[in-house]
Amino acid sequence: MAARRMLIIGGDAAGMSAASQARRLKRPEELEILAFERSAFTSYSACGIPYWVGGVVDGPDALVARTAAEHRARGIDLRMHTEVTAIDTAAQRVRVHDREGGERWEGYDDLVVATGARPLRPDIPGIDAPGVHGVQNLDDGRALHDALGKDAEGLRAVVVGAGYIGVEMAEALVNRGCRVTVLEQAEQPMSTLDPDMGRIVHEAMCGLGIHTVTGAEVTEVLTGDDGRVAGVRTREEEYPADLVVLGLGVRPETRLAREAGLPLGASGGLLTDLAMRVRGEENIWAGGDCVEVLDLVSGRTRHIALGTHANKHGQVIGSNVGGGYATFPGVVGTAVSKVCDLEIARTGLLEAQARQAGLDFVTVTIESTSRAGYYPGARPMTVKMLAERRTGRLLGVQIVGREGAGKRVDVAAVALTAGMTVEQMTALDLGYAPPFSPVWDPVLVAARKATGAVAADVRTR
Amino acid sequence: MAARRMLIIGGDAAGMSAASQARRLKRPEELEILAFERSAFTSYSACGIPYWVGGVVDGPDALVARTAAEHRARGIDLRMHTEVTAIDTAAQRVRVHDREGGERWEGYDDLVVATGARPLRPDIPGIDAPGVHGVQNLDDGRALHDALGKDAEGLRAVVVGAGYIGVEMAEALVNRGCRVTVLEQAEQPMSTLDPDMGRIVHEAMCGLGIHTVTGAEVTEVLTGDDGRVAGVRTREEEYPADLVVLGLGVRPETRLAREAGLPLGASGGLLTDLAMRVRGEENIWAGGDCVEVLDLVSGRTRHIALGTHANKHGQVIGSNVGGGYATFPGVVGTAVSKVCDLEIARTGLLEAQARQAGLDFVTVTIESTSRAGYYPGARPMTVKMLAERRTGRLLGVQIVGREGAGKRVDVAAVALTAGMTVEQMTALDLGYAPPFSPVWDPVLVAARKATGAVAADVRTR
Known part of the structure; x- marks a missing residue:
């Protein structure tokens, strides 16, 4: 018998990242890790499904980052086709319905709720x-x-x-x-x-x-x-x-959590602290598509279903359950996507979100190119930037363009995280060479124009 | 006669950006702008020459961002084939040798030294x-x-x-x-x-x-x-x-400045304050490849010849001469290049530079891919990261890979500017979708490993 038992509901990104990280820190005799997944799949990239359907990638095996057998070989007791039907927090146990139709209670020392989201x-x-x-x-x-x-x-x-x-x-x-x-x-x-x-x-x-x-x-x-x-x-x-x-789109899958009386936010997502511990609980953790996360720009919590966050949440939970210390400080709302050769990206707040958060702002929109204008493959892109009135603090960036547009949003994501003003951004030392960027990177062009808009607004108010 | 005269030595990126920005702020009757360029070319992209030679772009016209005639049409008196042979700071004038062989003195109220660099x-x-x-x-x-x-x-x-x-x-x-x-x-x-x-x-x-x-x-x-x-x-x-x-490579072209007794750094580049004013001077400015810039990571000045910096310097000088207020806070040493499909990028300090700056550090190197591993076109890349011992402050990143590798250095450039630790970087909300990134962006993978190295180093010292 291990000294403690970590019990995980949901065997996808958040749950299995938590399991893997905890296992890195604790030996099986120190910590038993038991995970229940109701479907036939574990640790898969749901984000990859459109590319499988589109014939661009093979599936479904290529989309599975780690199989159940691989998890088990690493000392994680992952039970597939096994559904948790209730959480009894008082007795520290969950009700389990397995593939043979059996029902039983399983106790836990630490519980991880990683129940994901359900499609609308x-x-x-x-x-x-x-x-x-x-x-x-x-x-x-x-x-x-x-x-x-x-x-x-x-x-x-x-x-x-x-x-x-x-x-x-x-x-x-x-x-x-x-x-x-x-x-x-x-x-x-x-x-x-x-x-x-x-x-x-x-x-x-x-x-x-x-x-x-x-x-x-x-x-x-x-x-x-x-x-x-x-x-x-x-x-x-x-x-x-x-x-x-x-x-x-999706909504947080938190029926179990709600029935167990765990705290939910406006979107229905579980509320946690920065260590991904469910608010008010000592030994219940939650991460992935079933939680709300702190939006660092607005200061409010939001539901954002994204595999990259789920992996980070799991990493943090696993560190904490494994006796370490880690936090997930929050998000700035970055997302990138493409449809054929059209790239679409955003980070931070939209106009409506900034208004809801009670922020006053100016906006600018610029046109630029992905490479030096004279370089082959230079593709147009549009960058919109929101900056707080008077202070010039960056509030958000949206980019629509072609090849080379989408990932430029990362510069703004880091700047948002650091609380930079658009004026500070104008001096950013971004990589420049003709095949990679115009001499003023499109994000810098937007920052310059936004700086001008903030200054003009200050002068005319 | 205009109220004041701005005189510029060198009609390329820094000089003409300064001219253009000053002209945006001041009308011709307020400020005369006179620029001397000894060659036949102005405002051109030297960075584009390899691609012209390689037959990838047309030249030389496509590499000229703005012609002399265009500058003149905007109220900038640009004289081509005209060399400045001496600066007389006491009398606020420069000695000019024009294409007809004439010699004369031209006075200035503000002088901009933008003499560029010379190849080794x-x-x-x-x-x-x-x-x-x-x-x-x-x-x-x-x-x-x-x-x-x-x-x-x-x-x-x-x-x-x-x-x-x-x-x-x-x-x-x-x-x-x-x-x-x-x-x-x-x-x-x-x-x-x-x-x-x-x-x-x-x-x-x-x-x-x-x-x-x-x-x-x-x-x-x-x-x-x-x-x-x-x-x-x-x-x-x-x-x-x-x-x-x-x-x-190149060295700062500062013979005129040296002969005029202006202050030079160890590399031979002009030393300026953050407003790009030559140190100790009231009305002499310098920017572009002829100056040393502050390295924000090491706190020392360095010579970095790069068109993107030259443009920013010019912008700052033009704003200040035009009656505004602007600064160039410094660089973090970002550079990106490619040779065929190999992309090479760096930002911050190399190991040797960190040592010279008296910094103690750990290094990690990771392998990852530009897109989700299962997505077509996912190309390998190597990311090396330096973090300060004990504090974990990011000191530098180097990336070598194929398509999609180089511009990832921008994330690290912004993080360096913000003074982030590698632990803070692990939580960065970077754009994720399978065509754009693995679920952990390569920069985040490096940051995670570096965080582990800093922690291990703390435990074992």
């Missing part, structure tokens, strides 16, 4: 019809992959939702030769961007041959005589479809 | 023979371009020096079909990197078909019966050559 599914007629696909897990990926078959050329695909998942799935389906329509309820795709930047994405998506309809509220999935999907109805229109993909 | 030329026999090419300015570029002609296939080219200019010229000549040998006196190419990282570059260059010889001190340029270049002799060997390119 609109409650409309036909939503469960064959041919309607989610893209949450590898089973979903396989079902969609099989549905597309060897030759998907000319299939009519409707993607519901034009957020990250929606646009990535649009690319995947275009790559497979489908005729793709994306239906988005909001007034522009990528509501993770301001409307003016979203409009650029909208135009570019149309240019890529993706029929993108905004302000389109889906009211029904239409089915044929065979009961299969035949189309999608919005308030205004009907769109015939051979298949429908739901890309509407 | 070893003082060896044959160095001035026809067929030996520098690559400092557009005349050099044209001469080399003409020498290669329409078909350079099979020409034997020797590049002397394997720093940034040397490796970029090696790429250019490979692109033109030359058989290229690079001779480097140091024990590895890219002495802007630590030896272990330089060795990776060395192997990669050889893999690219560039014969790269290190520890090779060039003692003579050999000439044929026609007086033209026939080869290069080192202490050990002779290398036959149809043409020779000198890529040995």
